[in-house]
Amino acid sequence: MSNLNVQFRQRIGLAENVAITFDTLNTVLEKTARALAFENLPIIAKETTRLTKEYLINKIINKQGGGLCYDLNSILYLFLKENGFNCSLIRGITFNHEKQAWNTIGRTHVAILLTHHRQLYIVDTGFGGNLPLAPVPFNGEVVTSDNGEFRIEKVENELGDYIFHMKLKHKDRDWKIGYVFDSTVKYENIEDLNEVQTIIVEHQNSPFNKRPLVTRLTDNGSVTLTDTSLTEWVNGKESKREISAEDFEKIVNERFGIKYH
Template identity: 55%
Template structure:
């Protein structure tokens, strides 16, 4: 069957008829992070489509591309919903040496399970928790680091995701703020985010091509000028040109 549920399972490599439980989500998030890259290549090439279920499915699961948060988490949101999870989407503001000034351009998922609400995110580049993070402040530890959510009311929301990436951070740092009470009513709202990301001069994703994904031992990040690998806590960086960019895209991202 050529539906989103079957295509998502095929892309990340899980069986087509297995019943998905909450305990299975760690594996789902880890496989998704290793399989589907975070990338802005369609933004850079101006190959854009409206954000809706069909277009996101075609891009991420039929053409086997990656995407930014509003595409990756939309695909995951529909997949979780089709597997009977209680999910909604929220918008957030990224913190990067200060709160970003282009608005609520991050998209994440809230999941309710047995009276507890969790943050689920597969669209935060190399900063992925790889596990559901409860909104009660409990620290979650994955192979990518430590993650927790602090309840704090700011101009940007009522909760803040904090993280301490393995091999990279000695102290807790802020990831993004979000408002747990304001849900995305329809994915058509996310077209506003795509427009901001594409057109705003302060957008970090409309300057240079970027593609990254997690690996079994770290992560890889490719831009038009460099290729960076983290492997078991050790970083190597190669300066590249356009020819090498294409070679690495084929070798590591099958594109």
């Protein structure tokens, strides 16, 4: 068993003797979602470096950090490859629900394309609080998890050939668009995703280079931290409180296990 295989299991709390099969992927995704925070702290602190396997291991495993989609799905992709899965990485364009339009910074969402028994699936552990916690098939079937319902729709437009839809538990009454992606453009080398990181770090319309954000799913909901507030969902009930700069550093350390200064 490789170092990454052992280290990633330890990071998410998965025993070394557990065989990783398609049938146990749900368990892997659930543990990953609750262990790894979706966060942009290195971007805000201007401490990002080039995306490599070694960088991800140091950041997410050694330093107990989290990351954005290209970090979280890249390290999960490497872990799945180590365990014999047929998978690659894809890029998508997220939907801005406030503006009711596709985001203008391009294909900056990274997810995993997985093939199992000739069926295609999306595996995604890097979409903030919108995680399906299970592989989502391309055949339109609705997947239900503790986080809601998810499905993929076949489309024909200039932006891609499939759309990822979601209906989050306790939050959405209707289906919402997550992102559109082109399933024919695949990435095998995570270093090819450095273009995504550059856009997220530098683009004026990037949603992740202006203020800190840390969010993670919990056993009974989710917790989201910004520089001004802490929001928690527990069994469908939301609570929110304002925080100070001093509170932020303390909460990041205590609630998310991330050292931030």
